[in-house]
Amino acid sequence: MRKAVICTLFVFISANMMSQTQVIAHRGFWDTQGSAQNSIASLLKADSINCYGCEFDVRMSSDGKLIVIHDAIHGLTSIKKNTADTLTRLKLKNGESLPLLSEYLQKGTELKTRLILELKKLSTPELETKAIEQIISLVSKMQLEPRMEYISFSLHAVKEFIRLAPQGTPIYYLNGDLSPQELKAIGCTGPDYNSKVFKKNPEWITECHSLGLKVNVWTVNSEEDMQWLIKHKVDFITTDRPLVLRNLLKNY
Ligand code: MG
Numbered sequence: 001m002r003k004a005v006i007c008t009l010f011v012f013i014s015a016n017m018m019s020q021t022q023v024i025a026h027r028g029f030w031d032t033q034g035s036a037q038n039s040i041a042s043l044l045k046a047d048s049i050n051c052y053g054c055e056f057d058v059r060m061s062s063d064g065k066l067i068v069i070h071d072a073i074h075g076l077t078s079i080k081k082n083t084a085d086t087l088t089r090l091k092l093k094n095g096e097s098l099p100l101l102s103e104y105l106q107k108g109t110e111l112k113t114r115l116i117l118e119l120k121k122l123s124t125p126e127l128e129t130k131a132i133e134q135i136i137s138l139v140s141k142m143q144l145e146p147r148m149e150y151i152s153f154s155l156h157a158v159k160e161f162i163r164l165a166p167q168g169t170p171i172y173y174l175n176g177d178l179s180p181q182e183l184k185a186i187g188c189t190g191p192d193y194n195s196k197v198f199k200k201n202p203e204w205i206t207e208c209h210s211l212g213l214k215v216n217v218w219t220v221n222s223e224e225d226m227q228w229l230i231k232h233k234v235d236f237i238t239t240d241r242p243l244v245l246r247n248l249l250k251n252y
Helices: 002-017 040-048 101-108 125-141 155-164 180-186 195-200 203-210 223-231 242-249
Strands: 022-025 053-060 066-068 114-119 148-152 171-173 190-194 216-218 236-239
Touching: 022 040, 022 242, 040 053, 040 101, 053 125, 066 101, 066 125, 101 125, 114 125, 125 155, 148 155, 155 171, 155 180, 180 190, 180 203, 190 195, 190 203, 195 203, 195 216, 195 223, 223 236, 223 242, 236 242
Parallel strands: 022 053, 022 236, 053 114, 114 148, 148 171, 171 190, 190 216, 216 236
Antiparallel strands: 053 066
16 A cells, blocks of 8 residues: 555656646637737636746837737837827727737736747847836836746847846747857747757757756647657747647647
């Protein structure tokens, strides 16, 4: 009897020590009724299905306000050439107004999913620094620091997040052009690269892990790619199909 208990305990501990790939909803969980990419509804829905994290995109309006939106132009309206007042009157596909970052994060305070903030490239490095200072201050006021992760294609932005965010905050680089050693050298948490980059350099996954880096992969929507990445033990998969990924993970 005692042996059986010890054995069960061992299996339980071993299973929990094995890191499993985590699910990140790309632009929130949007491919479902009543949702839309980067909407507050997509954040609520990502949280409701227990995603590890909810990824979303941030841009800056002409008057320096931060807006949650992926594209540089919404309909016919340029984000960087219009004020927040104009932009927040525009609608998303689910009828919601474009959210201010402050509104999005405020909703995040009521939830448990991690907030994976992508700062899109802005016109100048100075504007990116200004945006990051605003983000860090907003997050601090809302006491969201332990739940934030930052990602960007801009190397300047990544370096500024590393400089300005509290130590230990996960910060990933998206552009795919730095090796694991180069990422380690700048103090990055790891790569968050397109799956094609890892298909070309599969050894980067183990190399990252041996350097103490984490590996995130975007945007993985085919089951075949998901399986390949799970088998290669990546830490996170960012997907438009969080439920499909979650179901696949039940087999591992
Ligand atoms: Mg994004």
